[in-house]
Amino acid sequence: MLYQVATAALSPADIAFPIRRIFRSQKNAECVLGDVTNIDLAQKNVTIDNAQEIDFDYLVVATGATHSYFGKEDWGIRAPGLKTIEDALLIRKRILLAFEEAENELDEQSRRAKLTFIIVGGGPTGVELAGALRQIAVNEIQKDYRYVDTASARIMLVEANERILKSFHPSLSTHAARDLEKLGVELRLNSRVTAIDEQGVIIGEERIDANNVFWAAGVLASPLGKTLGVELDRAGRVIVNPDLSVPGHPDIFVAGDLASVSNSKNGQLVPGVAPAAMQMGTYVATVIKQEVMSQVRLEDRKPFAYRDKGSMATIGKAKAIADIHGWKFTGFFAWLLWSVVHLMFLITFRSKLFVMLNWGFTYVFHATGARLITGEFKPRIRKFRDVTPN
Amino acid sequence: MLYQVATAALSPADIAFPIRRIFRSQKNAECVLGDVTNIDLAQKNVTIDNAQEIDFDYLVVATGATHSYFGKEDWGIRAPGLKTIEDALLIRKRILLAFEEAENELDEQSRRAKLTFIIVGGGPTGVELAGALRQIAVNEIQKDYRYVDTASARIMLVEANERILKSFHPSLSTHAARDLEKLGVELRLNSRVTAIDEQGVIIGEERIDANNVFWAAGVLASPLGKTLGVELDRAGRVIVNPDLSVPGHPDIFVAGDLASVSNSKNGQLVPGVAPAAMQMGTYVATVIKQEVMSQVRLEDRKPFAYRDKGSMATIGKAKAIADIHGWKFTGFFAWLLWSVVHLMFLITFRSKLFVMLNWGFTYVFHATGARLITGEFKPRIRKFRDVTPN
Numbered sequence: 001m002l003y004q005v006a007t008a009a010l011s012p013a014d015i016a017f018p019i020r021r022i023f024r025s026q027k028n029a030e031c032v033l034g035d036v037t038n039i040d041l042a043q044k045n046v047t048i049d050n051a052q053e054i055d056f057d058y059l060v061v062a063t064g065a066t067h068s069y070f071g072k073e074d075w076g077i078r079a080p081g082l083k084t085i086e087d088a089l090l091i092r093k094r095i096l097l098a099f100e101e102a103e104n105e106l107d108e109q110s111r112r113a114k115l116t117f118i119i120v121g122g123g124p125t126g127v128e129l130a131g132a133l134r135q136i137a138v139n140e141i142q143k144d145y146r147y148v149d150t151a152s153a154r155i156m157l158v159e160a161n162e163r164i165l166k167s168f169h170p171s172l173s174t175h176a177a178r179d180l181e182k183l184g185v186e187l188r189l190n191s192r193v194t195a196i197d198e199q200g201v202i203i204g205e206e207r208i209d210a211n212n213v214f215w216a217a218g219v220l221a222s223p224l225g226k227t228l229g230v231e232l233d234r235a236g237r238v239i240v241n242p243d244l245s246v247p248g249h250p251d252i253f254v255a256g257d258l259a260s261v262s263n264s265k266n267g268q269l270v271p272g273v274a275p276a277a278m279q280m281g282t283y284v285a286t287v288i289k290q291e292v293m294s295q296v297r298l299e300d301r302k303p304f305a306y307r308d309k310g311s312m313a314t315i316g317k318a319k320a321i322a323d324i325h326g327w328k329f330t331g332f333f334a335w336l337l338w339s340v341v342h343l344m345f346l347i348t349f350r351s352k353l354f355v356m357l358n359w360g361f362t363y364v365f366h367a368t369g370a371r372l373i374t375g376e377f378k379p380r381i382r383k384f385r386d387v388t389p390n
Numbered sequence: 391m392l393y394q395v396a397t398a399a400l401s402p403a404d405i406a407f408p409i410r411r412i413f414r415s416q417k418n419a420e421c422v423l424g425d426v427t428n429i430d431l432a433q434k435n436v437t438i439d440n441a442q443e444i445d446f447d448y449l450v451v452a453t454g455a456t457h458s459y460f461g462k463e464d465w466g467i468r469a470p471g472l473k474t475i476e477d478a479l480l481i482r483k484r485i486l487l488a489f490e491e492a493e494n495e496l497d498e499q500s501r502r503a504k505l506t507f508i509i510v511g512g513g514p515t516g517v518e519l520a521g522a523l524r525q526i527a528v529n530e531i532q533k534d535y536r537y538v539d540t541a542s543a544r545i546m547l548v549e550a551n552e553r554i555l556k557s558f559h560p561s562l563s564t565h566a567a568r569d570l571e572k573l574g575v576e577l578r579l580n581s582r583v584t585a586i587d588e589q590g591v592i593i594g595e596e597r598i599d600a601n602n603v604f605w606a607a608g609v610l611a612s613p614l615g616k617t618l619g620v621e622l623d624r625a626g627r628v629i630v631n632p633d634l635s636v637p638g639h640p641d642i643f644v645a646g647d648l649a650s651v652s653n654s655k656n657g658q659l660v661p662g663v664a665p666a667a668m669q670m671g672t673y674v675a676t677v678i679k680q681e682v683m684s685q686v687r688l689e690d691r692k693p694f695a696y697r698d699k700g701s702m703a704t705i706g707k708a709k710a711i712a713d714i715h716g717w718k719f720t721g722f723f724a725w726l727l728w729s730v731v732h733l734m735f736l737i738t739f740r741s742k743l744f745v746m747l748n749w750g751f752t753y754v755f756h757a758t759g760a761r762l763i764t765g766e767f768k769p770r771i772r773k774f775r776d777v778t779p780n
Contacts, residue, residue, distance in 0.1 A: 354747070357743070370403035
């Protein structure tokens with residue numbers, strides 16, 4: 001639900017929770033805050049902050065993934081991605097500042113650029129961000145501005161494939177595309193961003209002036225994978241055994257987005273989605289627990305089997321698509337389903353209640369819950385509106 | 391309620407609200423986001439971001455105050471104050487990181503320093519921060535740590551005066567001091583911090599190792615006061631006429647913490663507190679409205695009269711002191727009063743509801759609502775705990 005933080009609907013604390021607190025009652029669990037800078041497979045220890053070594057009997061690496069700019073890493077500054085709370089707060093600030101600056105901008109062309117948002121990548125993150133952004137512009141902030149019609153904001157979703165949400169059934173992609181277009185999001189399929197600079201982007205041959213570019217395209221596995229010294233796939237994921245252990249090291253597991261593994265049930269690659277990561281976590285925990293309890297290594301660990309419980313994506317305020325075991329849902333009902341499932345997976349009752357109330361308020365009163373511009377910012381150079389009292 | 395953000399009880403969005411949104415329905419009001427860099431009294435215009443000039447008929451300057459380090463401005467980095475949302479988030483991060491670092495620190499002396507919090511200044515902000523901090527350490531996070539007893543955190547409130555909360559009646563100061571000490575806050579009265587460095591502070595002759603120093607002592611008026619070119623008081627406040635206008639400029643007003651004015655009712659200096667600022671706002675608005683409506687300048691503007699409705703400060707979780715027209719309240723009832731009044735002044739019903747629910751949860755479940763470490767941070771150099779599996 002990071003995209004809801006990025007679009008000012010929720011506060012970070014609504015969706016995030018201290019790990020240390022989760023383990024409060026599990027007295028054999030300890031939390032150490034630090035960067036793992038090295039993993040020594042032979043000595044069986046990890047180094048933290050280049051300073052502290054911690055020995056292990058078993059190790060589970062679950063550092064996930066970040067964005068890939070396909071070798072154009074300098075795009076990162078201009079086109080932030082959405083993988084962390086910090087990313088979400090940065091995008092929130094940029095979105096809110098864009099409208100502030102447009103309001104005070106006299107030059108028509110500059111104002112258009114400030115009100116143009118390019119979202120690169122038509123997967124669930126891109127679709128959800130584009131929909132939510134369009135929703136704010138049209139429904140929630142329009143009346144707060146005097147000179148700019150925020151509903152004129154141009155929100156463009158750029159996808160290299162011939163359809164958005166390509167992990168879904170084509171009929172759902174079509175439905176989602178239609179919903180997005182009805183909302184006013186411009187779709188550019190079969191299109192690639194070939195340049196991003198201060199003025200905007202180049203898509204194919206076309207230059208589009210846009211001050212706001214957000215990245216929802218490439219995924220790159222956490223760099224920690226490399227330090228293991230074992231084979232990685234093209235995205236940098238660790239190619240693990242069917243039991244999620246690192247080849248040659250049965251005591252070292254990789255779980256979540258950093259793992260590249262085939263589903264033992266059908267041979268297909270397990271997708272990098274939250275349900276798969278949660279199932280991997282449970283699987284690895286069970287394997288370790290059984291071995292520790294019985295004091296022997298299981299010779300035949302059952303291979304990891306991914307159970308696809310379905311997938312969903314929201315489109316704007318009260319629409320979504322969902323595919324649950326082949327049952328396809330769209331529109332308001334799919335959105336209800338999405339809401340219930342996402343509330344369920346929030347960790348505390350408090351979060352569930354607060355997020356539900358927040359959604360309720362936003363739904364009824366068209367008011368976002370966390371519309372704050374915080375931290376440092378520098379206004380861009382602009383041509384000012386000449387404000388004189390009447 | 392910034393101190394509640396600083397101590398992870400509330401999220402920024404719970405207590406802050408976009409100004410632009412407040413004026414949504416008041417169509418003759420416009421918001422411009424920018425830094426006022428100059429005010430030209432003769433030409434009657436303000437300059438924004440060194441670039442844009444805006445003319446005015448009337449001007450109200452209400453930029454408030456920031457902290458003063460009494461000429462030791464380099465203390466600012468080591469001892470942040472608490473005047474903005476950003477300040478609160480910085481202090482929150484430092485508090486939460488202090489416990490994280492202490493948990494993993496082997497050296498006894500270093501751990502003590504990490505768990506020592508010095509709060510400079512025994513006014514309401516210092517008292518509320520000290521109380522809330524002690525409350526978290528004792529009640530809310532203790533069970534989450536394995537090595538460190540967070541309740542052993544040393545929280546010291548340093549006050550140069552012979553009593554804390556010196557704007558209150560001495561009997562209330564005494565009561566508050568007793569409550570704080572019962573909670574475990576160490577009071578240092580008649581004491582001055584004479585140095586702050588990487589290791590800690592010097593109070594009088596005594597050096598105290600402390601990694602966490604927070605500043606709640608001096609108040610310095612906004613630097614914008616200086617650009618007016620009129621007489622300022624010692625704290626940099628603009629000495630205004632009884633109608634809050636700048637001497638010689640009846641169309642230019644200063645309201646809030648930046649104004650230095652005597653109460654026309656009793657000749658005493660109006661204190662720099664929120665109720666006074668709100669009353670000044672209403673007063674100036676009324677003066678301007680009357681003049682604009684009647685198209686003439688009122689020759690005899692009634693002087694500004696401050697009505698002291700009372701003052702309050704909380705001490706920890708469910709205690710407070712309050713002085714309402716000479717009626718003195720302490721303990722739980724004063725805290726209830728504080729809570730009701732502060733809920734009332736939150737701008738939206740949504741904020742009122744969310745803050746109330748947050749307090750309820752914290753009260754019942756001893757769980758803070760926004761315990762997040764966000765943004766960049768660098769671990770300090772430390773001697774690590776040697777963690778080995780059992």
